[in-house]
Amino acid sequence: MTSSGTPSAAGRFPAGRRAFPHRDLVGIAQLERHEILYLLEEAEQWVSLNRQSAKHTDNLAGLTIINAFFENSTRTLLSFEIAGKRLGADVVNMHAAQSSVKKGETLIDTAMTLNAMHADAIVIRHGSSGAVELIASKVDCPVLNAGDGQHEHPTQALLDALALRHALRERGQNADDFTGLTVTICGDILHSRVARSNVLCLQALGASVRLCAPPALMPQGIDAMGVEVFHDFDAALSGTDVAMMLRLQNERMQGQFIPSAREYHHLYGLTAKRLAARAPDALVMHPGPMNRGVEIDSDVADMLDRSIITRQVEMGVAIRMACLDVLTRKARGVAGWADGEWV
Numbered sequence: 001m002t003s004s005g006t007p008s009a010a011g012r013f014p015a016g017r018r019a020f021p022h023r024d025l026v027g028i029a030q031l032e033r034h035e036i037l038y039l040l041e042e043a044e045q046w047v048s049l050n051r052q053s054a055k056h057t058d059n060l061a062g063l064t065i066i067n068a069f070f071e072n073s074t075r076t077l078l079s080f081e082i083a084g085k086r087l088g089a090d091v092v093n094m095h096a097a098q099s100s101v102k103k104g105e106t107l108i109d110t111a112m113t114l115n116a117m118h119a120d121a122i123v124i125r126h127g128s129s130g131a132v133e134l135i136a137s138k139v140d141c142p143v144l145n146a147g148d149g150q151h152e153h154p155t156q157a158l159l160d161a162l163a164l165r166h167a168l169r170e171r172g173q174n175a176d177d178f179t180g181l182t183v184t185i186c187g188d189i190l191h192s193r194v195a196r197s198n199v200l201c202l203q204a205l206g207a208s209v210r211l212c213a214p215p216a217l218m219p220q221g222i223d224a225m226g227v228e229v230f231h232d233f234d235a236a237l238s239g240t241d242v243a244m245m246l247r248l249q250n251e252r253m254q255g256q257f258i259p260s261a262r263e264y265h266h267l268y269g270l271t272a273k274r275l276a277a278r279a280p281d282a283l284v285m286h287p288g289p290m291n292r293g294v295e296i297d298s299d300v301a302d303m304l305d306r307s308i309i310t311r312q313v314e315m316g317v318a319i320r321m322a323c324l325d326v327l328t329r330k331a332r333g334v335a336g337w338a339d340g341e342w343v
């Protein structure tokens with residue numbers, strides 16, 4: 001995106017607003033395949049910019065972005081904040097611990113308050129599935145989902161796709177889409193919004209997805225999403241191209257889901273030995289935060305040629321820049337908008 005506002009991916013995607021007709025980014029479920037590809041394409045310019053020493057643009061100058069985080073976050077909050085600042089916006093972070101939410105304010109009241117402050121985009125993380133969609137229905141500006149309960153984490157899936165694209169390209173493999181690629185997602189699938197968004201995104205881009213977890217951590221009926229379900233990690237890993245590991249989301253567990261972390265590691269931990277035996281060329285991914293020694297061993301997480309975990313973090317900033325940039329085009333009156341419609 002140039003500061004004049006001309007979409008850089010124009011020509012290869014539907015023109016104007018049709019390239020991305022949504023006001024909000026609530027989930028991957030609402031996106032068409034070409035819209036996912038459009039956001040990935042838009043992010044490439046920000047990957048390049050972020051690798052330069054001067055990383056500032058004024059695309060969003062004068063706009064206010066509120067990051068309203070009702071749940072803890074390290075990577076996502078920081079990366080949305082950096083993304084907004086690199087685009088030139090005024091970025092304000094609201095942490096639930098310091099907000100009136102603790103005093104009993106309802107979610108709708110919080111939404112109305114944020115709205116009254118004339119934010120130009122609101123980024124929300126919330127512990128309840130559906131909370132982001134509810135807030136989006138009450139405010140006048142674009143809303144971006146930074147993770148809602150066990151539902152979706154769309155920017156995580158998009159950044160994972162972008163990181164995978166870059167890694168495949170470096171290996172000389174086709175990365176335009178993921179047709180022919182098998183991705184195994186292993187861990188606490190039951191409580192993971194990352195797993196859900198990734199299944200949708202990876203499948204939209206043509207990949208086959210295997211899900212692996214102990215029976216207690218696998219949602220019932222998940223096979224209806226067109227995934228292959230495994231409870232044996234060695235079988236799930238055999239011949240996979242990508243191993244995406246997820247942590248046990250203890251904060252969402254009510255009761256005992258696994259006998260012990262040690263036993264979990266034995267059955268479902270990604271070790272160098274297991275990887276060498278079952279998927280010697282597979283790329284390794286993890287959305288973070290990692291519990292080293294539980295779902296993934298340190299020597300695997302730090303493998304220079306295989307692990308793309310830090311690349312995922314890098315791509316997170318670029319993807320969030322792309323999403324903020326695309327969703328605020330209307331507010332910025334970017335060329336193509338007329339009478340409230342981007343034509």
Ligand code: ASP
Pocket residue numbers: 147153193194247249287288289
């Ligand atoms: N950071 C990811 C999320 O917010 C994954 C995790 O917390 O395990 O869902």
